[in-house]
Amino acid sequence: MSNSGSKETTEQALKLFVVLSRAHNAVAAHAQADIARHGLTLMEFGIMEALHHRGPLLLGELQKKILVTSGGVTYLLDRLAAKGLAERRRCEHDRRAYYAALTSEGEALITEIFPAHAAALEAALGGLTPEEKETATELLRKLGRHAAEAEKPA
């Protein structure tokens, strides 16, 4: 632990955590409000977006991509299936596993609503100039990677 512990350093960290939380909440609220108009949650949308861009994925792959528990994937896919937007497909090589895939209705819906969603996000992030967005993206990527890697030690 190099120079940690000084009062300034600590306060800087606390402040960064606060603004990180607030920024995320505010932006996520916009995204959520946009998506809720179509009867979807952010997580459901996240699954649909992943399947839209990557094609069918094993449930475990999906789980890592959207960061939920295994039970969460089950729950979310059940809901999307009940809405007719996604479905499970058996995996040929492994009878334990299932692929998640969009139905044609799901594909149609995500294609229809994605542009408006992207625009809503763009508006929510409009407080930064393109250069600032670039910088922020770099820093947040670095921050997220470090924090995620340090997850293990206990």
Place this chain on the structure above:
Amino acid sequence: MSNSGSKETTEQALKLFVVLSRAHNAVAAHAQADIARHGLTLMEFGIMEALHHRGPLLLGELQKKILVTSGGVTYLLDRLAAKGLAERRRCEHDRRAYYAALTSEGEALITEIFPAHAAALEAALGGLTPEEKETATELLRKLGRHAAEAEKPA
């Protein structure tokens, strides 16, 4: 809508949202894991921290500070009260209103665990240099303010 809509701009926004979400999740997971050792959630800790630094607050003030619904404040304060860490105090001038305040046990607990919490956060945010943290804080503050202000139009 100035220059929105171009493909690069849209992708930049999507990417920023993704890294923002991931960074926040990863850091919040650390904070939560640290706090959970004391049987508290992040929201409960947030209330205690606010009351610790600012003294007794009206429930409505607390609500704005930690960004929950009114029902959420009721729920959280009930839980802290059940643990003996916080309590409600009547407001003299307005019989509808209550102050939330830490009990002496609550004050003792937050005083005890706050340093370790700050250290955990500092470690989680350690992927950035002090200068980078400064920059990130500035950008996120700007981003959050803009997104929060744009909340209204519907």
Place this chain on the structure above:
DNA sequence: AACGATTATCTTAGTTCTAAGATTCAAAGT
């Protein structure tokens, strides 16, 4: 082939919140 360890998903029970409306009191206008 049979065993144990691992992996993929599902199940059950419970936690932590939110949304919408009810209640209670205050403030302002008439």
Place this chain on the structure above:
DNA sequence: ACTTTGAATCTTAGAACTAAGATAATCGTT
């Protein structure tokens, strides 16, 4: 004083997950 409007908190019902463990299939060793 009365009435309306608004503000502060609470209540009820339910949504959206998580944690822990159960089930079932695969893989690697023996």
